[in-house]
Amino acid sequence: MPKEAFGPDHPFIAEGRLMSRDELARIVGAFVRRGVKKVRLTGGEPLLRSDLPAIIKAIKHLGVGDVSLTTNGWFLEKQAEALRASGLDRLNVSVDSLDEATAGRMNGLGFSVSRVLRGIDAAAAQGLPVKVNCVLQRGVNDGEVLALCDYFRARGHTLRFIEFMDVGNTNHWSKTQVVPAHEIVDMISAKWPLEPAAPAYRGEVAARYRYKDGKGEVGLVTSVTEPFCKDCHRARISADGKFYTCLFASKGWDVLSLLRSGAGDGQIDSFLEGIWGARTDRYSDERAEILAAGMAREKVEMSYIGG
Numbered sequence: 518m519p520k521e522a523f524g525p526d527h528p529f530i531a532e533g534r535l536m537s538r539d540e541l542a543r544i545v546g547a548f549v550r551r552g553v554k555k556v557r558l559t560g561g562e563p564l565l566r567s568d569l570p571a572i573i574k575a576i577k578h579l580g581v582g583d584v585s586l587t588t589n590g591w592f593l594e595k596q597a598e599a600l601r602a603s604g605l606d607r608l609n610v611s612v613d614s615l616d617e618a619t620a621g622r623m624n625g626l627g628f629s630v631s632r633v634l635r636g637i638d639a640a641a642a643q644g645l646p647v648k649v650n651c652v653l654q655r656g657v658n659d660g661e662v663l664a665l666c667d668y669f670r671a672r673g674h675t676l677r678f679i680e681f682m683d684v685g686n687t688n689h690w691s692k693t694q695v696v697p698a699h700e701i702v703d704m705i706s707a708k709w710p711l712e713p714a715a716p717a718y719r720g721e722v723a724a725r726y727r728y729k730d731g732k733g734e735v736g737l738v739t740s741v742t743e744p745f746c747k748d749c750h751r752a753r754i755s756a757d758g759k760f761y762t763c764l765f766a767s768k769g770w771d772v773l774s775l776l777r778s779g780a781g782d783g784q785i786d787s788f789l790e791g792i793w794g795a796r797t798d799r800y801s802d803e804r805a806e807i808l809a810a811g812m813a814r815e816k817v818e819m820s821y822i823g824g
Contacts, residue, residue, distance in 0.1 A: 530757055535757055535758075536757065536758050538575060539575075541572060541575075545579060545581070547782065547786050548752065548789065549579050551786065551793075553752075556581050556583070558587070559586075560589075560823055562591070564591070569600075569603075570599045570600065571603070574604055582606075584606050585608060586608040587650070588608060588610055589611050589628070590610040590611065590636040592636070593639060594632065594636040594638075597642070605645065606646075607647070608645055608647055608648075611650045612630060612634070612649050612651055612665070613653075614658045616661065617629060620633075622657075637674070641672070641674070647674050648736075649676045649677065650677050653678055655681075655693065655696050662705065663704065663705070666705055666708075669733075674733075675736060676735050677738060678696075678735065679738040679740075680698060680738060681694050681695050698739040705735060709728050709729075709732075711726040711728060712727050713727075722749075723738050724737045751764075752793065758772050760789065762793065762796040766822070770788070772788065772789070
């Protein structure tokens with residue numbers, strides 16, 4: 518979260534406006550009744566919630582077979598055991614650089630990447646499958662592609678490179694900073710030949726590539742150069758109970774207020790179904806047209822809606 522936009526005087530959401538564990542579980546339950554089988558806890562930073570293990574248990578109790586977590590890894594080393602005991606199935610950890618100075622500059626707070634890497638080791642020691650997310654920016658960390666691959670190949674973790682996206686309004690995005698996925702694949706293949714792998718499930722956001730030497734795989738999230746809007750089926754609930762149908766949305770629907778007004782499960786189900794059935798989101802497909810026309814579009818911040 519850029520310091521210039523979210524400094525010490527920024528008015529963060531008051532605790533009373535956030536979903537409680539029971540409210541969160543009830544809203545997730547509505548999605549489960551509509552067919553959702555996977556739930557990811559993201560952020561912001563989910564490990565800041567002291568009741569996170571209880572939240573995971575509550576979601577698993579709803580019958581969700583796949584509960585995952587995306588984290589910056591800062592508190593992971595201490596919490597890995599509790600996360601595994603809660604029933605968490607897998608997690609993604611953000612690592613944008615192995616260089617301390619670059620990592621600190623990219624996370625905006627000077628956080629040490631060494632501590633994050635220890636957290637990944639602690640999670641792996643608990644038997645948690647770990648994927649690593651890396652957002653590449655040209656001229657910032659694109660020179661570390663091979664070093665990152667080498668490090669995580671050796672440890673058996675899938676590394677996913679994510680094209681730098683214009684999520685929100687404060688990350689100073691420019692298309693010139695995007696490192697296209699095909700360039701990343703060519704760079705890696707020159708040292709470790711790759712071959713395409715089939716998606717693990719319909720709507721998977723990362724294009725998969727296997728190392729031909731059998732030492733794992735890498736993924737490429739290509740929202741900028743190869744949009745996948747037409748097969749996206751991800752819904753998002755913010756921490757204050759707003760329902761978003763797209764990562765690049767500018768509007769959310771207030772499910773939490775509906776719940777707190779005394780609405781029954783049937784009313785909540787109908788509310789969600791009506792929104793989902795009417796969605797028309799395809800921002801990644803429209804991005805080039807919007808940029809070419811010089812149109813400004815306010816979008817929710819990733820730190821608010823999650824990745």
